[in-house]
Amino acid sequence: MKLHWSSRSPYVRKVMICVYELGLENRVERISSVVSLSKPNSDVMRDNPLGRIPTLILDDGRVFHESVVICEYLDSLHSGTPLFPAKGEARWTALRRHALGNGMLDALLLWRSEMMKPVARQTPEWLTTFDLKTRNGLKAIEADADALARTPFDIGQVGLGTALAYLDFRFGDFGWRENHPRTCAWMQQFAQRDSVKKTAFIDA
Numbered sequence: 001m002k003l004h005w006s007s008r009s010p011y012v013r014k015v016m017i018c019v020y021e022l023g024l025e026n027r028v029e030r031i032s033s034v035v036s037l038s039k040p041n042s043d044v045m046r047d048n049p050l051g052r053i054p055t056l057i058l059d060d061g062r063v064f065h066e067s068v069v070i071c072e073y074l075d076s077l078h079s080g081t082p083l084f085p086a087k088g089e090a091r092w093t094a095l096r097r098h099a100l101g102n103g104m105l106d107a108l109l110l111w112r113s114e115m116m117k118p119v120a121r122q123t124p125e126w127l128t129t130f131d132l133k134t135r136n137g138l139k140a141i142e143a144d145a146d147a148l149a150r151t152p153f154d155i156g157q158v159g160l161g162t163a164l165a166y167l168d169f170r171f172g173d174f175g176w177r178e179n180h181p182r183t184c185a186w187m188q189q190f191a192q193r194d195s196v197k198k199t200a201f202i203d204a
Contacts, residue, residue: 018158
């Protein structure tokens with residue numbers, strides 16, 4: 001399998017955490033791929049009409065375009081404990097948590113894009129809204145953190161942990177830890193996983 005990959009993409013990082021958790025690192029060839037809103041990558045677009053990463057190309061030519069779909073496909077390739085619980089409350093809890101993390105990532109990426117514009121072109125109301133969404137997301141994680149810490153590692157934790165790690169990566173002065181001690185404690189556990197250490201964000 002081949003994966004269009006970047007060390008800066010949080011969506012790619014989710015996939016790579018799953019790759020390492022599932023022991024599939026020797027089956028996935030990483031293709032360094034840079035994409036941006038202003039400069040489409042023609043190599044990526046040959047495989048993904050939307051020109052986005054991650055994009056996974058299977059050996060038989062099939063292509064998967066979106067991070068959660070890729071993660072669930074990878075989860076189907078092993079016989080161990082699944083990252084996507086099969087059914088019941090465990091599944092819905094994992095998917096709910098993942099959706100929260102993914103939504104936070106969407107807001108953070110839009111926030112960063114807006115902040116990178118010249119100040120005269122920025123929309124203050126958007127910046128305020130992205131800040132509010134991030135703080136609300138953190139409140140929701142904090143309320144869930146004790147239960148999260150008791151839950152076996154799954155896709156929900158991948159989603160939330162990646163969102164918090166991206167917040168640290170691109171918004172280092174946000175200072176969320178002081179007011180979210182339970183989330184901070186859980187994040188320390190998340191950061192110690194081998195899969196997380198091996199997929200650290202690199203601005204390269």
